[in-house]
Amino acid sequence: MNAWGGIKAIMKRELGGYFTSPIAYVFLVIFLLLTGFFTFTVGNFFERGEASLVSFFTWHPWLYLFLVPAVGMRLWSEERRLGTMELLLTMPIATWQAIVGKFLASWLFLALALLLTFPVVLTVNYLGDPDNGIIVAGYVGSLLLAGSYLAISCMTSALTRNQVISFILSVMICLFLILAGYTPVTDLLVRWANPVLVDVIAAFSVMTHFEGFQRGVLDARDTVFFLSVIGFALFTTGVIIRNQRAG
Amino acid sequence: MIKVENLSKAFGSKLAVNDISFNLERGEVLGFLGPNGAGKSTTMRMVTGFIPPTAGKITVGGFDMLENPIPAKRQFGYLPENAPGYGDMTVQGFLNFSAELRGIQGDARRKAVNHAVELCFLESVMYQSIDTLSKGYKHRTCLAQSLIHDPAILILDEPTDGLDPNQKHEVRNLIKRMGENKAIVFSTHILEEVEATCSRVIIIDRGRIVANGTPQELKARSVYAGAVHLRAKGVPAAMLTEQLAQVRGAAKAEVIREYDGLVEARVYADKAAANPNLTRDVAEMAAQKHWEIDELHTEEGRLDEVFRSITLPDTVTEAA
Numbered sequence: 001m002n003a004w005g006g007i008k009a010i011m012k013r014e015l016g017g018y019f020t021s022p023i024a025y026v027f028l029v030i031f032l033l034l035t036g037f038f039t040f041t042v043g044n045f046f047e048r049g050e051a052s053l054v055s056f057f058t059w060h061p062w063l064y065l066f067l068v069p070a071v072g073m074r075l076w077s078e079e080r081r082l083g084t085m086e087l088l089l090t091m092p093i094a095t096w097q098a099i100v101g102k103f104l105a106s107w108l109f110l111a112l113a114l115l116l117t118f119p120v121v122l123t124v125n126y127l128g129d130p131d132n133g134i135i136v137a138g139y140v141g142s143l144l145l146a147g148s149y150l151a152i153s154c155m156t157s158a159l160t161r162n163q164v165i166s167f168i169l170s171v172m173i174c175l176f177l178i179l180a181g182y183t184p185v186t187d188l189l190v191r192w193a194n195p196v197l198v199d200v201i202a203a204f205s206v207m208t209h210f211e212g213f214q215r216g217v218l219d220a221r222d223t224v225f226f227l228s229v230i231g232f233a234l235f236t237t238g239v240i241i242r243n244q245r246a247g
Numbered sequence: 248m249i250k251v252e253n254l255s256k257a258f259g260s261k262l263a264v265n266d267i268s269f270n271l272e273r274g275e276v277l278g279f280l281g282p283n284g285a286g287k288s289t290t291m292r293m294v295t296g297f298i299p300p301t302a303g304k305i306t307v308g309g310f311d312m313l314e315n316p317i318p319a320k321r322q323f324g325y326l327p328e329n330a331p332g333y334g335d336m337t338v339q340g341f342l343n344f345s346a347e348l349r350g351i352q353g354d355a356r357r358k359a360v361n362h363a364v365e366l367c368f369l370e371s372v373m374y375q376s377i378d379t380l381s382k383g384y385k386h387r388t389c390l391a392q393s394l395i396h397d398p399a400i401l402i403l404d405e406p407t408d409g410l411d412p413n414q415k416h417e418v419r420n421l422i423k424r425m426g427e428n429k430a431i432v433f434s435t436h437i438l439e440e441v442e443a444t445c446s447r448v449i450i451i452d453r454g455r456i457v458a459n460g461t462p463q464e465l466k467a468r469s470v471y472a473g474a475v476h477l478r479a480k481g482v483p484a485a486m487l488t489e490q491l492a493q494v495r496g497a498a499k500a501e502v503i504r505e506y507d508g509l510v511e512a513r514v515y516a517d518k519a520a521a522n523p524n525l526t527r528d529v530a531e532m533a534a535q536k537h538w539e540i541d542e543l544h545t546e547e548g549r550l551d552e553v554f555r556s557i558t559l560p561d562t563v564t565e566a567a
Binding site: 005006008009010012013016017020021082083084086087088089090091092093094245246247 | 256258292295296297298299316317318320321325327328329331332333334335336340344345347348349350376389392
């Protein structure tokens with residue numbers, strides 16, 4: 001069996017798991033309600049008078065902050081709690097296949113949630129004449145952002161069998177990744193810290209890299225940033241799991 | 248098929264498994280016995296590649312578990328302790344999943360799942376989610392998972408735990424039947440299970456192998472092995488034991504109990520001066536003295552007594 005076969009089996013199970021429990025439906029409904037609320041009410045979509053989805057994408061880092069860890073928190077902690085980890089890791093698959101399979105399944109699920117926001121694209125196209133290139137770039141950025149948060153949740157869920165701890169830890173890490181480059185925070189930091197240092201810290205922030213996508217700029221550096229966060233977090237997940245097995 | 252050499256595992260400063268070596272061949276059913284916390288599960292987890300050993304070498308079906316884990320893991324089916332399963336999946340879904348992970352697809356998968364379901368009597372719960380199953384069914388679902396690819400090696404951690412007596416009997420028969428052309432290792436606390444199913448027994452205590460042999464060999468180590476048990480009527484107990492102790496090859500004789508004018512006594516065999524005809528000699532003496540005997544038999548030895556004497560530290564020092 002090739003490597004993909006094992007990943008696919010795990011993805012299938014994981015995705016099935018979302019939809020056989022109420023998690024998927026609760027998540028989708030809440031996600032769509034909240035994106036709608038932030039875009040139209042808080043983001044003043046109509047009052048802005050511009051044909052863009054800025055008010056839609058601006059809120060994604062904050063929305064994902066709580067919603068993505070909620071999706072990712074169970075990935076490994078549940079396996080440990082149920083004891084199925086022993087079953088999974090004595091199957092003829094490599095640990096990385098299990099990690100990637102689980103991650104991809106959840107990412108796919110988040111992509112589905114994002115896809116279901118299509119009415120907002122239709123709306124803006126109906127009302128005006130937006131640059132759809134920027135919108136596509138925004139979606140790509142949003143998906144990468146969700147993937148980064150998810151990989152971090154994956155990592156924290158490997159740390160503990162307690163889902164609540166896993167959730168809080170990943171929210172904290174993701175919050176740090178937001179605040180490090182959040183303009184109000186960087187403005188504050190610049191007053192007493194070296195601007196170069198502030199820039200270095202901000203370079204680690206998802207905000208800095210997400211902005212480009214919102215402007216419609218598909219910068220390779222931003223993409224590489226998100227992909228390397230994902231890669232690093234998943235690699236760390238593997239290290240954590242290996243260390244736990246070693247006892 | 249399984250070869251374990253000088254296997255050790257330390258958790259911090261605690262040595263959970265201490266220099267264990269054993270072999271398992273096709274056609275053998277190996278019973279792993281030991282008190283709780285003796286290192287049975289830890290050993291199985293190392294053999295199945297779930298946790299890495301601190302030292303030692305594991306070869307499964309010709310593949311080194313540490314250097315070549317994936318081909319090694321293809322060789323066996325594993326039932327972990329407490330039979331875990333994904334609660335939200337149906338029995339069928341769960342078995343499909345484990346078949347897919349083992350690379351069984353399409354028609355072959357359906358056949359494999361049906362076969363495993365048949366072997367473990369799961370037909371009636373095929374479409375039920377695992378969360379809703381009773382402990383016995385849950386256990387058998389996990390057992391079915393380990394059989395799905397018809398492995399040459401089976402590693403079962405307490406396969407009969409939590410089953411009712413009928414189910415225990417079924418699983419034991421299954422193990423025995425499969426043991427004819429597979430290599431099976433299973434752990435248990437139940438001694439009668441070992442006698443009924445195993446061709447070989449390993450007793451582990453505090454991380455070490457303290458006994459390794461056939462159930463018969465182990466039973467022969469019992470103080471009861473070869474002892475003569477008899478029940479006589481109308482004979483004074485003191486006189487009976489005094490006389491019996493003088494039979495050739497008898498170590499000592501003791502009264503087990505007295506009731507309704509009957510005396511039950513046991514003559515222990517002196518293992519140094521082994522007398523193969525101890526029972527016959529006792530019978531002869533009874534005939535000479537005109538004792539009314541209504542029961543007389545040779546004891547085989549008791550596994551539980553051997554187990555206790557090996558694994559309880561006090562009795563070990565007492566015997567030594």
